[in-house]
Amino acid sequence: MIWLGIETSNSPLSIAIVKDGQVVEEIVQNENLTHSVTVMPKIEELFQKAKLKPVDIDAIAVSEGPGSYTGLRIGVTIAKTLAWTLKKPLVGVSSLQVLAANGQDFNGVICALFDARRQNVYTAVFHGTTIEPIIEDHHSSIEGLLEQLQELNMPVLFVGLDIDIFKEKIVAQLGDQASFAPSSLALPRGAHLIELAQKQPLPSVEAVNSFIPQYHRITEAEANWIKDQKKGQ
Amino acid sequence: MNDQYILAIETSCDETAAAIIRNGTEIVSNIVASQIDSQKRFGGVVPEVASRHHVEQITIVIEEALEKANMQPSDLTAVAVTEGPGLVGALLIGINAAKAFAFAHGLPLIPVHHIAGHIYANALVEPMEFPLLALVVSGGHTELVLMKEHGSFEVIGETRDDAAGEAYDKVARVLNMPYPGGPHIDRLAQEAKEGIDFPRAWLEENSYDFSFSGLKSAVINYKHNMDQRGEEIDPQKVAKGFQDSVVEVLTTKTLRAAREFNVKQVIAAGGVSANKGLRTSLEQVFEKEQIPFIVPPLKLCTDNAAMIGAAASYMYVAGVRGDLAMNGLPGKELKSWI
Missing domain, CATH: 3.30.420.40 (ATPase, nucleotide binding domain)
Structure with a gap:
């Protein structure tokens, strides 16, 4: 095949x-x-x-x-x-799922995002090992996404070329809960x-x-x- | 000699179209999926909406063109597609579909200029005779093109501001007519007994260029003045006054160019050549002048893929080829291919 x-x-x-x-x-x-x-x-x-x-x-x-x-x-x-x-x-x-697969085997959840301008993102959250969606693809404000992730209360790996744009906000809101995939996985x-x-x-x-x-x-x-x-x- | 069959694809604006043309003269199939019902709620073509519709329709339209022709990809000689000008996002759908199709079946690609297509719509009506003068009038274009032979284009006049069709749409909006406004203004003008006297933009004495923005402003000012005086405008009179101005300028300049270049044939092309007032005026003038005048049937005036296939047929013979790196060229100039 x-x-x-x-x-x-x-x-x-x-x-x-x-x-x-x-x-x-x-x-x-x-x-x-x-x-x-x-x-x-x-x-x-x-x-x-x-x-x-x-x-x-x-x-x-x-x-x-x-x-x-x-x-x-x-x-x-x-x-x-x-x-x-x-x-x-x-x-x-x-x-977003394709991108999230770059972080597979993360012990927690994987958040893939693309910048959608004006502090908005296209985003989804996936299970760290199965890459099955936990939060489906959607358009959201970055604040709204971070609130959802905080409620999940699990370690989050962010992946994507656009994570740098939001890094400050992510760290401010999620602190140690957040980690960032290296550029080799972007x-x-x-x-x-x-x-x-x-x-x-x-x-x-x-x-x-x-x-x-x-x-x-x-x-x-x-x-x-x-x-x-x-x-x- | 084997017959030549060209699959042509056109997505430069708001029609998703595919056609199969035999030997550059015969329409085997001609499919057009119009978005007008979707776009008219916006009062014009919204590029992003157009692109989305093209993706939905593209393979369906190509499939229908092949089915109506009862043909397989292996029966085809080449794939032609509109390269520009047009809306870039819309062009890209046709171009990428054409490239993928050509790659899948190992067929040559032919990139076609949209206006060359409009002109070659006439080759589907009767053989072109050179030298030839083409008046191209549409929502995006107003051009006088001189052709000395197949594949040779010389733009001798063009609009310096609005295209004729654009002016029609804007005036239609002033008169509260739905989009596209051209047919409505044409109908009102036919019904009217008299028209308002609006100006004609002749520009310099020897110029074959056009200008319609002054006329458009004159109509808007007229409406504005009437509104201020609290008077109702008569849409019929406004439509006739506006159309008379457009038609007189287009006809007069076309006639002068036809005489100067001693052409054997005059053709009209583009969406506005469907306009009855313009057709009648050109027919009368060139009958008197004894120069053959041809204008394609209505369905070949508006955007379609058959015309792209007709132009591509001659380009194929002349050896013009595109490749898989072809891109959409929204501002592509009309250039000779010979």
């Missing part, structure tokens, strides 16, 4: 090919390049290195969000077009994405057409429109 994994949920990029449970190829990079320019050439390069043709793939995994809207759409569009046209199943995995990995996807039941090939990113936020225009509708009532 050959898997292709595509992770473009934020500025880092990771692509992996896993064959029968073994990582054959994986790239992880954080060059701040436009995913639109880099992803397809990298996929082609990995296929060539692995001496595989597109039709050899049996399933595709993609980080479905949350994250950068454009980043998510590029990864999902490529993953879904490949899956649809090659008639292979497509499995979506939370991009980039999401395609191999983890595939590992997590393999735990899910394989969806039908017909489900590919309706696959969409999980933004975890409606657009500003829609939010304003809903507000206006309510005012009008």
